[in-house]
Amino acid sequence: MKIGIVGFPFSGKTTLFNALTGASPIADSAGGKKEAHHAMIKVPDPRLDRLHQILGTKKKIAATIEYVDLSGISADEQKKGSFSDQFLGQLRTVDAVLVIVRAFTHELVAHPLGSIDPVRDLQLVQEEFILSDLSIIENRMHALEREMRAHKTDQDVREYHLLEKFKPTLENAQPLRGLELTADEEAIVRGYQFLTLKPHILVVNIDENDLTREAEIAQMHSHWQNIPNTTVVPISAEIEMEIGQLEPEEAAVFLQDAGLQQPAKDRLIRVSYQLLGLLSFFTWNEDEVRAWTIHRNTHASQAAGKVHSDMERGFIRAEVVHYDDFIVRGSIAKCRSDAVLRLEGKDYIVKDGDMINFRFAV
Ligand SMILES: Nc1nc2c(ncn2[C@@H]2O[C@H](COP(=O)(O)OP(=O)(O)O)[C@@H](O)[C@H]2O)c(=O)[nH]1
Ligand SMILES: [Mg+2]
Incomplete structure (x- = not known):
């Protein structure tokens, strides 16, 4: 990240x-x-x-x-x-x-523009980003028009329509992150790395x-x-x-x-x-306790893969207790006897603050 x-x-x-x-x-x-x-x-x-x-x-x-x-x-x-x-x-x-x-x-x-005005500066930087994204869109639309005249694919058409939808937002001086995109649309535009x-x-x-x-x-x-x-x-x-x-x-x-x-x-x-939509889970052994970074909606098996690829491949179960449940009890043994330490499968969605012990076999 x-x-x-x-x-x-x-x-x-x-x-x-x-x-x-x-x-x-x-x-x-x-x-x-x-x-x-x-x-x-x-x-x-x-x-x-x-x-x-x-x-x-x-x-x-x-x-x-x-x-x-x-x-x-x-x-x-x-x-x-x-x-x-x-x-x-x-x-x-x-x-x-x-x-x-x-x-x-x-x-x-001295300020390069001669005066101190943070409101103006934020606006100016955003305008630079908007112009830059706009020129990428215009260039790509021209290229697509040429391509589609020779040979029109569904993918070209979808991409063209999406860029057509983005353009007025930028022309109205608005950043693209204000738009709601479907997962498909996101996938189409990912490669452009639009700044806004x-x-x-x-x-x-x-x-x-x-x-x-x-x-x-x-x-x-x-x-x-x-x-x-x-x-x-x-x-x-x-x-x-x-x-x-x-x-x-x-x-x-x-x-x-x-x-x-x-x-x-x-x-x-x-x-x-x-x-960035990130959250942390924790792992521990005698040597170290460690925080790991994942995106929201990450499955237990994918989280295991962050720690080691073997753990994802050979994933069996995750032993999970939430930090808050652990803190009020003060020990893993107590969490176990209170049944707040539990077993989860590979599709379990990891939560921010989960403490996890992965069981795996290779
Ligand atoms: N008084 C004050 N001076 C600052 C502050 N931040 C940076 N400066 C000064 O502004 C000048 C430019 O900072 P610098 O970090 O080199 O800016 P850059 O060109 O964006 O990397 C330096 O002389 C800094 O000491 C601040 O918060 N307060
Ligand atoms: Mg500098």
Whole structure:
């Protein structure tokens, strides 16, 4: 699962990326080689921490999600405040898009468009995506028209009609993720990787002094919340980066002083996870307790395949207890005697928070 970070120059992409990784700052390579920065980020999950404590395993292994800062490959072209085709092409390979816009003031760093206006910037980025998707549709429709004149197949016709249905949405400046698609339609358009069809996380990078105005700032961008698969998250990337570099105890004090509950980046990661339609189940043995990532509506045998392909092939049964049922009892033995630990077959739909022991034979 990959999330691409996009934004105008100096909106805070690198700062946010550093905040997410908690690593020491990486600077933008000035005139060096053009490459994207990748990072696998652990998904914070208090349930995993509790399980680690109670089960007393040596290790805990969190689920992960990948973030990519693509700006390295577009540093030159981006100066005008627009994105190149090459950049947008790279962005098509991600599962979700994180757009970051600047709301912070900084006397030494000028905004490329001359003024700070996050509402405008979100709109501009969306317009770029809409135009890009529209040009793909128009090109494909022309090609299909030519093809159909020579030899018309049912598949061509279906595809053409679907693109015809998408076009007015984009022409009316609306993203495609607002449309309801059938499973068939989704399958037809998957290959296009339309940018406006991907889930969007809109990060408003706010000033340190505005941390207490989060709700008010989110309100300024609330019209986005009406678009499906779109979430607005106000964050101060700079503060988050500073917190990420502190030892856990220091970070706790820092958060308390700033009047914050948890680092905003934890919330951001969880929001990304949910927006991608992901959930976690847990496995455990003496060595480790581990969170695994699956999509909603995954069957037990497919979930087993995440852990090991042998487990899917030789799947017999899954022993399942839900985290909530386990926590109130405190031990697997008690779950067994209360019959909340139960056996499920391969078609069982795994739920978020299930603890699973797969039985298999190879
Ligand atoms: N005051 C403030 N400055 C920030 C914040 N986020 C980024 N900056 C500063 O803005 C400048 C550009 O940030 P950078 O992450 O390099 O932007 P990028 O070009 O999008 O990668 C840097 O000088 C950062 O220190 C923030 O939340 N608050
Ligand atoms: Mg950067």
